[in-house]
Amino acid sequence: MTKVALVTGAGQGIGKAIAERLAKDGFKVGLVGRHVEKVQDVANELNAQYGADTAIGLKADVAKRDEVFAAVKETNEHFGGFDVIVNNAGVAPTTPILEVTEEDMNWTWQINVNGVVWGTQAATEAFKALGHSGKIINATSQAGVTGNANLTAYGSTKFAIRGITQTTAKELAAFGITVNAFAPGIVKTPMMWDIAHEVGQNAGKDDEWGMNTFAKDITLKRLSEPEDVANAVAFLAGSDSNYITGQTIVVDGGMVFH
Numbered sequence: 001m002t003k004v005a006l007v008t009g010a011g012q013g014i015g016k017a018i019a020e021r022l023a024k025d026g027f028k029v030g031l032v033g034r035h036v037e038k039v040q041d042v043a044n045e046l047n048a049q050y051g052a053d054t055a056i057g058l059k060a061d062v063a064k065r066d067e068v069f070a071a072v073k074e075t076n077e078h079f080g081g082f083d084v085i086v087n088n089a090g091v092a093p094t095t096p097i098l099e100v101t102e103e104d105m106n107w108t109w110q111i112n113v114n115g116v117v118w119g120t121q122a123a124t125e126a127f128k129a130l131g132h133s134g135k136i137i138n139a140t141s142q143a144g145v146t147g148n149a150n151l152t153a154y155g156s157t158k159f160a161i162r163g164i165t166q167t168t169a170k171e172l173a174a175f176g177i178t179v180n181a182f183a184p185g186i187v188k189t190p191m192m193w194d195i196a197h198e199v200g201q202n203a204g205k206d207d208e209w210g211m212n213t214f215a216k217d218i219t220l221k222r223l224s225e226p227e228d229v230a231n232a233v234a235f236l237a238g239s240d241s242n243y244i245t246g247q248t249i250v251v252d253g254g255m256v257f258h
Contacts, residue, residue, distance in 0.1 A: 004079040005237060006030040006072060008062050008119060009089030011038030013189030014139070017226030018086055019046065019055065021234045029055045030075030032062070032089070053079075062089045062115030072122040076130075084135045084237045085123035087116045092154045092191055094198035104153045112157035113164070120168055124177060133176030137236045138165050142185040142252040148214075150199060158183075162248050169246030178245040180236050185252025186214045187224040219254025228253075 005022050009015035010031035019029050023046045033039035040057030047054050056078055060067040076082040090112045093104055116138050127134035143151050144158025162181055169179040186192060193207060200210030215223055232251045235241055250256060 002026065002028055002079075002081070003083040003237075004028045004030070004075060004081045005084035005086060006032060006075045006082070006123075007086040007088055008032040008060075008068075008071075008115065009139075010042055011035060013191055014184060014187060014226045014229050015086075015088045016042050017230040018088060018233045021227070021230035022084075022086075022237060023050045023054050025234055025238065027084070027237070028053070028079040028081075030058055030071065030078070031055055032058045032060045032068075032071050034059070034061050061111075062087075062118065063110040065114075065118040065121075068115065068118040069122040069125070072119075072126050076126050082123070082126040082130060082134070083132075084137065085119050086137045086139075086233060086237070087119040088139045089115055090139055090157075090191075092151075092195050094150050094195050094202070095153055096150050096202065097152045100152055105156075108153045108157050109160075112154075113160050116161050116164055120164070120172075120179070124172060124175065127177055128175060133178075135237055135241075136168070136172070136177060136179040137233055138179070138181040140165070140181045140183045140248055142183055142250065142255050145183055145248065145250055146256045150202065165248065166246045173245060178242070180241070180244060180246070181248040182229060182232050182236065183248050183250040183252065184229045185224055185250075185255050186211070186218065187226055187229060189226060217255050218252070222253065224251065224253055 010019045011033040031039040036059035043055035043057040060071040140161040141158040143155040165181040196210035
């Protein structure tokens with residue numbers, strides 16, 4: 001039976017790679033983004049490669065609860081089912097602690113944290129209405145496992161997501177729903193290059209210098225491709241992870257160890 005997934009922030013970077021991998025694995029996918037043209041472009045690519053009704057593009061701002069619920073509802077109705085949500089959308093401001101503003105904190109938390117909560121609620125409602133179990137997969141970060149300088153706003157949200165993953169895993173287990181998270185490291189995405197640029201600018205250096213401030217501590221000595229992260233998400237979305245819940249899989253090439 002065909003499985004259905006929804007991926008937020010699917011227009012570029014890690015979200016796009018996740019959507020591509022899930023489609024390759026046979027999922028039907030709803031792709032959510034604030035800019036519908038970007039997710040529709042990805043949907044068109046997937047439909048061309050894997051069949052005419054593999055993917056749909058949906059416009060939603062994950063900071064807005066009603067829009068997240070509407071996206072889940074539309075995905076469910078379009079494909080006739082719903083099995084997995086990947087709460088991937090996020091923003092990553094790079095701000096030294098003494099420069100963090102109220103607006104920085106509110107904006108980052110509304111998208112990164114509230115978006116995960118609304119996605120969890122909407123997916124759970126759908127799974128219960130359909131009368132079956134489901135999988136909730138949340139994007140945290142290496143910066144949500146260990147503290148990184150200049151990432152107070154961003155890192156605080158990613159630590160919070162790990163906590164939400166654990167608490168909701170306990171709450172939702174009664175419905176057969178698993179909740180897990182993935183924690184990427186330094187991934188070659190547009191968002192990461194933006195962070196590297198800001199870190200470089202703050203130090204009066206270039207983008208490469210900014211990226212290397214993060215990359216120098218990777219045990220495997222290479223930056224992550226988005227596909228490296230998508231591989232871990234595919235595991236969490238599939239049946240091989242059915243007995244795993246409340247966990248964060250760190251996909252960082254060996255930057256933090258437990």
